[in-house]
Amino acid sequence: MSVTKPSLPKGTRDFSPQEMVKRNYIFDTIKTVFRKYGYAEIQTPSMENLQTLTGKYGDEGDKLIFKILNSGDYLAKVDETLLTARNSQLATSKLSEKALRYDLTVPFARYVVMHQSEIAFPFKRFQVQPVWRADRPQKGRYREFYQCDADVVGSPSLLNEAEFILIYHEALSKLGLKDFTIKINNRKILSGIAEIIGKPELIVDMTVAIDKLDKIGLDGVAKELIERGFTEADIEKLKPVILLEGANVAKLESLKAVLSTSETGLKGIEEIETVFNYVNNLVSDNPTLTTQIELDITLARGLNYYTGCIFEVKTNEVAMGSIGGGGRYDDLTGMFGLKDLTGVGISFGADRIYDVLEELNLFPTSAQQGTKVLISNFDENAELYALPLLQQFRTANIAAELYPSSAKLKKQMSYADAKHIPYVILIGEEEMQNNLLTLKDMVSGEQQKLAAAEIIERLK
Amino acid sequence: MSVTKPSLPKGTRDFSPQEMVKRNYIFDTIKTVFRKYGYAEIQTPSMENLQTLTGKYGDEGDKLIFKILNSGDYLAKVDETLLTARNSQLATSKLSEKALRYDLTVPFARYVVMHQSEIAFPFKRFQVQPVWRADRPQKGRYREFYQCDADVVGSPSLLNEAEFILIYHEALSKLGLKDFTIKINNRKILSGIAEIIGKPELIVDMTVAIDKLDKIGLDGVAKELIERGFTEADIEKLKPVILLEGANVAKLESLKAVLSTSETGLKGIEEIETVFNYVNNLVSDNPTLTTQIELDITLARGLNYYTGCIFEVKTNEVAMGSIGGGGRYDDLTGMFGLKDLTGVGISFGADRIYDVLEELNLFPTSAQQGTKVLISNFDENAELYALPLLQQFRTANIAAELYPSSAKLKKQMSYADAKHIPYVILIGEEEMQNNLLTLKDMVSGEQQKLAAAEIIERLK
Numbered sequence: 001m002s003v004t005k006p007s008l009p010k011g012t013r014d015f016s017p018q019e020m021v022k023r024n025y026i027f028d029t030i031k032t033v034f035r036k037y038g039y040a041e042i043q044t045p046s047m048e049n050l051q052t053l054t055g056k057y058g059d060e061g062d063k064l065i066f067k068i069l070n071s072g073d074y075l076a077k078v079d080e081t082l083l084t085a086r087n088s089q090l091a092t093s094k095l096s097e098k099a100l101r102y103d104l105t106v107p108f109a110r111y112v113v114m115h116q117s118e119i120a121f122p123f124k125r126f127q128v129q130p131v132w133r134a135d136r137p138q139k140g141r142y143r144e145f146y147q148c149d150a151d152v153v154g155s156p157s158l159l160n161e162a163e164f165i166l167i168y169h170e171a172l173s174k175l176g177l178k179d180f181t182i183k184i185n186n187r188k189i190l191s192g193i194a195e196i197i198g199k200p201e202l203i204v205d206m207t208v209a210i211d212k213l214d215k216i217g218l219d220g221v222a223k224e225l226i227e228r229g230f231t232e233a234d235i236e237k238l239k240p241v242i243l244l245e246g247a248n249v250a251k252l253e254s255l256k257a258v259l260s261t262s263e264t265g266l267k268g269i270e271e272i273e274t275v276f277n278y279v280n281n282l283v284s285d286n287p288t289l290t291t292q293i294e295l296d297i298t299l300a301r302g303l304n305y306y307t308g309c310i311f312e313v314k315t316n317e318v319a320m321g322s323i324g325g326g327g328r329y330d331d332l333t334g335m336f337g338l339k340d341l342t343g344v345g346i347s348f349g350a351d352r353i354y355d356v357l358e359e360l361n362l363f364p365t366s367a368q369q370g371t372k373v374l375i376s377n378f379d380e381n382a383e384l385y386a387l388p389l390l391q392q393f394r395t396a397n398i399a400a401e402l403y404p405s406s407a408k409l410k411k412q413m414s415y416a417d418a419k420h421i422p423y424v425i426l427i428g429e430e431e432m433q434n435n436l437l438t439l440k441d442m443v444s445g446e447q448q449k450l451a452a453a454e455i456i457e458r459l460k
Numbered sequence: 461m462s463v464t465k466p467s468l469p470k471g472t473r474d475f476s477p478q479e480m481v482k483r484n485y486i487f488d489t490i491k492t493v494f495r496k497y498g499y500a501e502i503q504t505p506s507m508e509n510l511q512t513l514t515g516k517y518g519d520e521g522d523k524l525i526f527k528i529l530n531s532g533d534y535l536a537k538v539d540e541t542l543l544t545a546r547n548s549q550l551a552t553s554k555l556s557e558k559a560l561r562y563d564l565t566v567p568f569a570r571y572v573v574m575h576q577s578e579i580a581f582p583f584k585r586f587q588v589q590p591v592w593r594a595d596r597p598q599k600g601r602y603r604e605f606y607q608c609d610a611d612v613v614g615s616p617s618l619l620n621e622a623e624f625i626l627i628y629h630e631a632l633s634k635l636g637l638k639d640f641t642i643k644i645n646n647r648k649i650l651s652g653i654a655e656i657i658g659k660p661e662l663i664v665d666m667t668v669a670i671d672k673l674d675k676i677g678l679d680g681v682a683k684e685l686i687e688r689g690f691t692e693a694d695i696e697k698l699k700p701v702i703l704l705e706g707a708n709v710a711k712l713e714s715l716k717a718v719l720s721t722s723e724t725g726l727k728g729i730e731e732i733e734t735v736f737n738y739v740n741n742l743v744s745d746n747p748t749l750t751t752q753i754e755l756d757i758t759l760a761r762g763l764n765y766y767t768g769c770i771f772e773v774k775t776n777e778v779a780m781g782s783i784g785g786g787g788r789y790d791d792l793t794g795m796f797g798l799k800d801l802t803g804v805g806i807s808f809g810a811d812r813i814y815d816v817l818e819e820l821n822l823f824p825t826s827a828q829q830g831t832k833v834l835i836s837n838f839d840e841n842a843e844l845y846a847l848p849l850l851q852q853f854r855t856a857n858i859a860a861e862l863y864p865s866s867a868k869l870k871k872q873m874s875y876a877d878a879k880h881i882p883y884v885i886l887i888g889e890e891e892m893q894n895n896l897l898t899l900k901d902m903v904s905g906e907q908q909k910l911a912a913a914e915i916i917e918r919l920k
Contacts, residue, residue: 006570006796009507009558014571016578017500017585024501036854038831038861040477040879041484045604046506046560046590047469047526066507069527069556071594075548083543088535095555096529098469100506110466111474118476120878122864125477130506134531144505157864159843166851281847336466371498383619387741391626394496401498404582404617418580419500 011135011143017370018420022354022363026175027128030148030348033171034126037163039150042125044107047098054099056106056335064134066143067096100132104149105332105345112153113336121154128350140351151345153332158271161309161328162278164346168313168324169289175353176362179316180323181292185299186272187306187327189255192265193241193297196258197234205229207300210242214298218242241297248276248295255297271308305329311346318356323349370399372459373423374416377403382427389425389437389452396456416442423459471595471603477830478880482823483814486635487588490608490808493631494586497623499610502585504567507558514559516566516795524593526603527556560592564609565792565805572613573796581614588810600811611805613792618731621769621788622738624806628773628784629749635813636822639776640783641752645759646732647766647787649715652725653701653757656718657694665689667760670702674758678702701757708736708755715757731768765789771806778816783809830859832919833883834876837863842887849885849897849912856916876902883919 008014015023031041047068054062075083078094101107104127112123128148135141150167152160168182194203205228209221216224221242222235230238241258244251252269259265272295283289299312301322308328315323326346333341357363373393375386386402393400401421403412409426416424426438426447436449439458450458468474475483491501507528514522535543538554561567564587572583588608597603610627612620621644628642654663665688669681676684681702682695690698701718704711712729719725732755743749759772761782768788775783786806793801817823833853835846846862853860861881863872869886876884886898886907896909899918910918 006512006573007509008505008574009509012505012507014505014575015503016575017502020501020503035830036857036859038834038859038879040830041480042477043475043480045468045472045474046592047472047604049467049469052466063531066531067529068560069529069552071523071526073546073548075543075546075551080544083535084540086533086535088533091535092529100528113466114468115474115476120875122875124861132506144507152864155864159862159864170854278847281844282851284848285851370495370500384741387738388744391742391745394630397496399496399498401584402619404612404615404619415580415582419498 009143011137011141013142013144021370022357023350025363026350026353026357027146027148029174030171030350031126031128033167033174034150036170037124037150037167039124039126039152042108042111042127043129044101044104044111044127046101046130048101048107048110050093050097050099052110053102053106057102061102065102066100066132066134067092068098068100070095070097101129102133103131104129104147104347105151106335108149108151109333110336112341113333113338116338122152122160123154124150124152126150140355142351146350148348148350149345150347151343153341153343155344156342158274158309159278160344161271161275161311162282164311164326164344165275165279165293166282166289168311168346169292171348172313172315172323172353175357176360176364177315177317177356179292181294181314181316183294183296183299183312183314184272184275185296185310186268187308187310188264188268188271189259189297190268190300192259192262192268193238195262195264197230197237199230199234202229204304206238210238210298211300213242244297248293251295251297268308275309301325301327305332307331309344315356318359320352320356321349323352323356325349369420369422371401371419371421372399373401373425373455374412374419374421375400375402375425376409376412376427377406378409378428379406382406382432385432386425386427392452393456393459396460398456398459425455469603471597471601473602473604481830482817483810485823486810486813486817487606487608489634490631490810491586491588493627493634494610496630497584497610497627499584499586499612502568502571502587503589504561504564504571504587506561506590508561508567508570510553510557510559512570513562513566517562521562524595525562526560526592526594527552528558528560530555530557561589562593563591564589564607564807565611566795568609568611569793570796572801573793573798576798582612582620583614584610584612586610600815602811606810608808608810609786609805610807611803613801613803615804616802618734618769619738620804621731621735621771622742624771624786624804625735625739625753626742626749628771628806629752631808632773632775632783632813635817636820636824637775637777637816641754641774641776643754643756643759643772643774644732644735645756645770646728647768647770648724648728648731649719649757650728650760652719652722652728653698655722655724657690657697659690659694662689664764666698670698670758671760673702704757708753711755711757728768735769761785761787765792767791769804775816778819780812780816781809783812783816785809829880829882831861831879831881832859833861833885833915834872834879834881835860835862835885836869836872836887837866838869838888839866842866842892845892846885846887852912853916853919856920858916858919885915 053065074095082091130144130146132144165182172180190207194200194206209224213221225235255269299310306327307330310327311325312322313324328344330342332343375390377383390400390402422442424440431437438447439450439455440447513525534555542551590604590606592604625642632640650667654660654666669684673681685695715729759770761772766787767790770787771785772782773784788804790802792803835850837843850860850862882902884900891897898907899910899915900907
């Protein structure tokens, strides 16, 4: 073996013990809430057949899919003219049959179609797995990152939408966030608006433009709308809708007036109202919740496939993009030949949530601890004395370590510090004679002589 | 989008909710034990630089590494003669810079070297992540599977070996296994034996042959030894060692006599004795444990890199290969330029353990449940009545669902059955009037009228 200077592929990360404990804290919190709402976990393979993935994410997306080189003598099967033509795009289909998962939604659609006979619909599933994208790496954007999705397929009920709002609320509150906004919109309202203006075919252009209101302001949006084929008159009609303010109820009333002649638009309003009613009835005892839900007409994410409600979550405590989003899509599995199966789902942005909790110092101490107590090791006698004690801790379900060799006190203390171990037990001659151990609290520095049973009681 | 008939790459698997709950039960049990013994979790990226992996697993291993096709116009950089020569092996280094993790050991070694300045040694880490191998798929062998490893680097103490025996014992016992054997051997004993015969250079041939004793019997082993360059006289010397029987103590005494002139061999015996002493002192109150530890001189797995103790675990309740293994390797990180760092580690074969628990029917009911209670939904009134109740269950940390639309009783019951939901609440006119709900136990079929608070108390 030759010596290799070790490095990581760009855009990928190692996670240290400290980071893993925090990441697990986030994932476990979200998973616990998913389960409480009846969602069950599935996993799909990291690699899918290339043709399962291609054509699902647009041309740009296709380029960002990581392809896996065929095994064995893969060049033997490739036409020579293709190779000498140096057409990488054409050659890929010959060199590669498999690719890494790009998101969790397409593999989920494939799963539902392949397992439709075993599934009891409505199928409520969650999935927390890594995805891979050959994006240009930059701050906060990685080539491997976890997605954290919950979806239900086969149920048109808007109760699902309402429960997703509660799931966001409960999970983020449990993680310690205090001020965040769950934004909601509906594709049918956007369709209605485009219809009223008389430009239903420009709905995508319209939403792309008004989606930028936060960033470029009303003048910027107006300019972009003109560029995208709207007239000054259209913009005048759009303005009151874009600038809609006030409580959700007031917004809905204004919209009803504006959209009174659009059947689709009114249907969208009705859907939002139904979702709000479900939420109110579910949490009639928690008045703080509803104030964090905001009807936002400019919200348009993923419009290409959303057909009903659209969600996005933002924290108001830290400057950060959205920390979650989702929506309803009426034909998720059509791409694999199973028609008319409606779905709705949400996603948590785990990496961003991690950064938010870090910045707000919200990780609990318990999410930073592994081993609870380290038993020091000064010589063979002390080691021998410590062995049954060590196992007593573990029998009491206390994570415990014996320093594995006799070493200087300072070295053993540094080890405990580095691992954030909150207690160290010191065993010297005196301790062994009296059967009273010295328990050192590594945070306060305090030391106390206690019997083993007392220490176990205290640390349990 | 064209319609694609969905399929999975061969050797890969989807995991259904039922399978995931069982898999998580296994992983969680093992992780809990790892943590109790002071091991902390890390994760490494799924993809490593190709040169980090190549040359570490032998020529056969290199062929089984899944390579990732470079992104963009990857053919542009490849020499034309290389392409037209159709030499797949040579071309790979030009077409691919990254590859999928083949095991957890090499990425761990890379991790230790890259992060050596942040690590407090001894470094006790565990890692549970998938690995990928382009092996020919067959029953029980997959191209993507999870490894479940714990290793400690930077500590020569044999306490680590002893604790790994306890970790195996505790994790497998917790999983319900009652009869399993933890086999132990030591590379130095094998070296000593080869030395005594006067053929130290044939140690690998010797161990490969005697490792097969179980499968091909003594005559088979003798035949293979002859083929591999041993004489009849050598075999006569080997026989008593290979056929060593009795308790561990008796075996060790016999070996001491045989190996009395081999310093290395005696060192190996001493190491085994030290491990046994550690185990005895740790669990002086649990006499059943030590009987499941067996010194097995024919055990040789992974001899290429193990330098001290070697472990293997077998269940005696089901016919199955080893469900775990590991050992000590004195120079894990040398391949990345960090010399003389000793390591010892073990691995659990999670897929095989899954099959064993399934065959012995050892998965607890709690490892098969998601949602605890389903509230039925017969009409709008009942739904409205159910909404606050639904949220009360969740506030009490009871996983609950309301069937999301009014449907026939039979359909709702099938849904509960398919999801293994143990309780269903029926809400009809009478129930709403009296505020007494019908709770149906889905296992016994029993029905009872209870107030909401009583049901919550019962299901908590």
